[in-house]
Each structure stands twice: as structure tokens, then as C-alpha cells.
Amino acid sequence: MKTRRVTAGVASVLALSLGAAACGGGGDDNDGGGSGKKDAALNSIVNASSKKGGTVSYEHSDVPDSLDPGNTYYGWVQNFSRLYGRTLTTFKPAAGKDGLTVVPDLAESLGKSSPDAKTWTYKLRAGVKFQDGKPVTSKDVKYAVERSNFAPEALSNGPTYFKSYLEGGDKYKGPYKDKSADGIKSIETPDDRTIVFKLKQPFADFDYLATFSQTAPVPQAKDDGAKYVQHIVSSGPYQFQSYEEGRGATLVRNPQWDPKTDPNRKALPDKVTIKFKVNQVTIDNDLLSDKITGDAAGTGVAPQTQPKVLAGKNAGQTDSSYAGATQYIALNLKVAPFDNIHCRKAVQWGLDKQSVLDAMGGTPKGDVATTLLPPSVNGYTKFDTYATEGNKGNAAKAKAELKECGKPNGFKTILTARSDRPAEVAQATAVQASLKKIGINVEIKQFPAGKYFSNFAGVPSYVHANKLGMLSMAWGADWPTGYGFLDQVVNGAAIKPSGGNNLMELDDPKINKALTDAIANTDDAARTKAWGEIDKMVLDNASVVPVVYRKNLLLRPKSATNVTVTQAYLGMYDYLLMGSSK
């Protein structure tokens, strides 16, 4: 029996090698390039069309956490759920930077704030109806926020920002436990078209929170907690014709949706289908052969497909979009020698970022990062505190910092990486080779991604005990502003005994205060400017080493129409706009 196992092993190794050799030579004979140029969808709408009809079909390599707008944290579901759920506000379905603009959707206008940014009032549009013909009221919106934020026993997936910011949010037990007619007191519904949110602290980004799928109205009478996903009641242009858990769904037109109430949605296709658990390489091939319209995950093609599309004739069908995330290395301020700013600066100066990027897959996968905020976030300001020629590092400056740190011959430290993320391991390997040149000997330790924050890198006591000086980290904002990005990673309040995201354990009173002050500022321009300044303060502290602004290598098939990248949803295509010529 054993022998057979071994023989099978031999056979499979040989088969793999030979198979690989055989596959490598094959090019693809697609006569592609028809739909626009490479990166055309970054700043324009490719294959613009106003023709109604057709079916848009998506595939996804995994399953969603839930398609229920009140029970999801996934960016692509936030984007996709706008087809069947209208939120108070949403991101403008438009190309380029315009896509980051918040526009009213279910509400008539953006939120009206009190001067202290603690009370936010929205007025709903008249004439919006659910798929069963009942009018959408402010109570349905209030109920949707209650169930999504305060009932982790039934709907545990979504973020809980409303719970954190609403007055009395820590006391209210959610609609399934608290059966009182009033619900949470800090959301008021004085009439059927008005909704008022009362916050416990000033929060000027509230219009961004209102874009979350959690504000899509849910009729209380139809809600049965986690099972609601089986029969979601639509308020948007499409409703569920079928839904199969873990398999997929089909959406058809919602006859009750009135285009006159909706300036944002063109709703061109007649039908939208989505299929889950399709192998990523299969999805890529389906896109290339024009079988489907989009890869719902929106995180780009599999590594195996990357060379095939970039070297082949399909290069014109690709878009390298900013994924809204920065890949960086956190230097822990409590682990020697990084308690000394000069040792931190030695890493900043010494790191060859270009080499790291090349190891991760080069320009299609990202750009060298010099700031913590990525370019696709409101508030990004371009600067480079530790500029070196060609981003290749400056050994002389690094060595000078090492001398000042009292370690002229370098030192030993540990760098963590998530073992199941090949790009992160590649990053770590390249960082290790690069820092070795200035005398910093880095040992790489790998941890499973699922436990990275809860048990290892996010646990300060573990980090200190094991002297994990350098921690690989990637962060994307929950909403695309400086605050949405920075608050969870550089605010001292984000240091937690476990599961924290502030891996540097950066607790600088000046940075904390700057964040609190800026989010209370209702002047949009001043607030946006502040994020860039806070970013500079973080870089001056030198505990964050930005490495790469991550990019997705997206592929658009020829039949896809109105294709454009939305920066607001992690650099995937805008699913409100997407149509199909088929």
C-alpha cells in the first residue's frame, strides 16, 4: 500500500513537471484588444452604451459572507448589493476620481449636519417602493441599521460603526432581543420620510457611513434574521428570482423600481446572474473567452493568468487599478531596537522598495508606496519623507542612522508574514535580502492569516515576548477617507490586547489629537487636508514603512459595457454601471 502511495507521488511530481513544461509553450490565439486600451477603465467608461437588455453574469471564486446587505463586510457585496438595495447615500457611479464622490441615493440630499457634527438628518425621496409595492419609510432604514449593527447573535458579519458612534449604542440590545416599539433612541424618525442620527461624538464622515449597505431599508415584517438572505426584499432596480446558498443567485428587474426616483442607476441589463465557488483560473478563462461579464471578487486575475494576459494580445483588456490598500511593515515601538527612532529610520532608508515590488509581481500588482494612505483615498497627499534614487534605498544614509542608533554593525530582528499570502511572503523575502546589505539580519516567521491578528501579530504580549520587531501588514479602508483608513491603524485607541490593527503600538498624543480634531471638522476641504498631514506625522515617527500600494489586475471581457473602475470599492469595476452586449 505504502509503495503505491510513493509511486503515486513520483507519478504526480513527474506529471506536474511535464505538464508544466507542456503548458508553458502555449500562447493564446485570441484576437483580443477590441475593447479599449490597457488601463482605459481607470479614468473613463469603456464600451459606453445606453442600450437596454442583456444579461450580466458574474462568477466568484468563493462565497460571500452574505448577500444580505445587513450582514456583510465584503467590499464586493457592498458594491453588488446596490443592485437590490438603495442606501441613504452612495458613491457616484463614475470614472476616475469622481467615483469617490458621495451622492444621495435613497435620501434627497446628503446629510444635514448640526454644527458640532453630532446630529445628522436625512430626508428620503418620495415614491420609492419595495418590490412588493409598499412604500419605503424612514422606519425601514432605522430597522435596517438596528438589525445590522446590534444583533451579532443573528447577523455577525458586518462592521459596527453605527454601534460605536450612535449615542447609547453600547446599551441597545438589537431588535431581536429588545422588542420595544421605539428601538434605539438615538435614531429618530419624526415622520415617514425623515431620519435623524444622534452621535455621541463629532463625526464629519457620516455621509460615508451612510453609503454602507447597512442603510438599505429592510421591512421589519419580512425580516427573520440570518434567514432573510433567502428572500431579500429589494428596493433597487433588481429583485431576486432565485437564490441558492453557496451556489449563486439570479436577479431580474424589479417592476416597482421607478427610475424617476433614482438618478444614479441606469439599470441597463434585464438580468444579473452570479455563480459562486468557481475556480479563479476558470473565471479568468471565462473572461478571456467572453463567456461571463465580470469576476465579482474584483481582486484581479490569478497569478497563473497574469503573464498570459500581459504578454498576449489581451493586454488591452486589462486594468491595473489601485486596490485601496497599502502594504507596509510595522516596526513595533516596544521591541528593541525599534524603540530607537534611528534604528527605525535605518530601515526606512535602507529598504530597496523596487526590489520588493518586483518580487511581488511588478507594476501590474502595485506601485512603490511612500505614504501610508494609498492614492485612491480622499485625503491622500503625495510626499516622500525618505526619498531615495529609484526607490532602491540609500545604504549610506541607512548606515549613518545605524551608527546614531548605536548599532553600527546592524542588528538581528524578526519579520512576520502570513504564510497563505504568497505576495506577503515574497515581500518578506525581498525585504530580508535588501536589509542584509546594511547589516540588518532579518529572520522570517510565518503565521496563518486566519489567526494573524487574533493570536500573533495583533497581540502585543505575544509580540513583545517573541521580539517580533517587524510585522508585515496590509490595510484598506472601510470607507475611502483618511479617517476610515488611519483611525484603525495609527490611533492609540486601536491598540488592543488581541485582534488590534495598530501593530506599531503607535500611541502618539499629537497624532491621536489630530485625528479627533479633524473628524470633528465639518469643513470638507480642511478635513481632507488634515489626513495628509497626519500621514506625514506617522512617517516622521518612522514606525510605518510603506512598501507597496496594492493594485488589482482586472480583466474586462469584450461583451462588457459601461466598464469603469470604482475607487470607492477597493478598485473593482462598478457593478451599478456594468452592462453586457449579450
Next chain:
Amino acid sequence: MTAPIETTGAEAGAQPEAVLSGVKKSQIEGRSLTQIAWMRFKRDKVAMAGGVVVILLTLLAVFSKPIQWIFNLDPNKFNQDLIDPALLAPKGGWGGMSWDHPLGVDPQYGRDMLARIIDGSWVSLLVAGGATLLSVCIGTVLGVVAGYYGGWVDSIISKLMDTFLAFPLLLFAISISASVQDGFFGLDGLSLRICVLIFVIGFFSWPYIGRIVRAQTMTLRKREFIEAATSLGARGPYVLFRELLPNLVAPILVYSTLIIPTNILFEAALSFLGVGIAPPQASWGGMLSNAVDLYTADPQYMFVPGLAIFITVLAFNLLGDGLRDALDPRSK
């Protein structure tokens, strides 16, 4: 497999000289079991070839550092000017083959493949060899004891084997690897990783050999020579290690050569899960698992370590088959 009455060379030499004239002395010399097996083995050209390759590989592994030094090879030196980062492949055909890099370079970093194959050989063979040794030692001792004593001893050990076989090995490997930290037994870094791998692979695969040894022992203990030994008053340990064990050498040896390749592949699987050898140290398994994602762009990257593992696995298999035929021809 009974122990034949050995005709020693001394006895043969005692024959009258005259009778043997014209016949070469060695031809009628009595041969030991080992000699017979060796003769059979020598005749098996395929097995010999396997053995030679195994010896060469072992030499390569043992002297990998001096070899790298002599030929000035650096397995961890980046040559990113030789790669095309966007295509995830080296520039030029055949994985970037050139006179400077006869086996090409790896796609992300441009490190010399020849150097990495040589540097990876000792890690792969040490892990596979060490794990085999560990599992064979534990498996043999427990297997012999279970098979010989039977009864409740056997049921306890057999249940233990079942438990180990049912153990979710990969989960255990991941948790051990994450929980074992520097300073454990005074080890750190690479040596610690290697020890953890040897332990995890070896400690959890002993029941396979344990069961073979147990079954073999159960058939042997009813044989006359064991009865003879016990009736003469031989006690447990003597019977176990002086009477039974020598007769178990053949299956154990054969099994060991067959399990080594499995363990090399196992190391590859663990590297794939990130609990194997940490970068930048090369290991064949690690290279192969890296290559899985990139094989369409750079098939050579998978082909080279794949070929190395293939040759090793094949050589050990041929050697093992040859040994089995030589030691126990009836099992053919």
C-alpha cells in the same frame, strides 16, 4: 525467514585440501545471509544504479556548502535585472538559462537555480532522512513489543496506532510550528525549523511501520527458533532484540527506503502551508510549492526542483525494491 545454520569460513577451510584442488576456494565457501543478499543485489543492475544515485545525492547533501564555496555559488543572491517582474518569469527562454546560471534563475528574485538546488538538497534529505529514522525507531520498537506480547499490550499499542493514524496531522503541524519558539531545546532559526519538521513528520508516521513490524512479529513468534529460544529459558528482551529483530531487518530496511521519498514530498506539502523551512533557505519542497502558482509563466521553475525530487524518489524506490528482492526473494 528462518535463520539457516551458518557454515562459517573456518569450517569450510577445514576441508581436506586435496578434495578442493581445481576448485577455487571461494566458490565452495559457505555464505552468510548478508553475502547472499549482496550477491543478488549486485546482479540487479537497476537497483545498483538506484543505490549509486542515492550515494551521490547523499554526498551532494553532505558537501553542499563546500561545493557552493568551490564553485562560488550563492543561493540567496538576488539578480532582479534578469527577471521580468510583470510576467513573473526570467527574461529569455528556458527559465533564464545562461552560462552564469546553467539551470536558470527563479522568477521573482532572480536567484540562481543551480545554487538553490544544491543548497536545498541537504535540507530536503536531512528532513526526510531524520523523519524516517525517527518513525522507524519508534515504529519498530512498539511494533515488535505489540506483536510479541500480544494480549492487552497489543491492544493498547494498536489503539495508540489507530489514534495516531486518525490524528489531523496538518493541523498539528501548523500549531506546533507556530507555538514552538526560539530557544526551544536551545535551538533557533533554521535548526529549530528542521527539528520541528523531523519531529512532526517522524512522530506521526510511525504507526505505518509499526503495523508492518507488528504483523511480521506475530508470524515469527510462532516459529520453531523462537520456541527453541524460549524453551532454553530466553527472556523477553533477549528474544525481542536478539532473535526477532535480526529477522525483521529486511522489511524495515526496505520500508525505510520507500518512506524517504514520501517524506520528501511531505516536506514539500508542509512548505506549501508555510510551516516548512522559512525563507530564504532553499528546500526542494519549498521551491516546488512556490512554483505551483507560476508554472504557466515559468515552467522551468517547477521542472527543476520537480526533476530533483523525481530523481531522488525514483532512486530510493529502485534501491528499496532491489533490497527487498535481495533480502527476501520469496516476496517477489
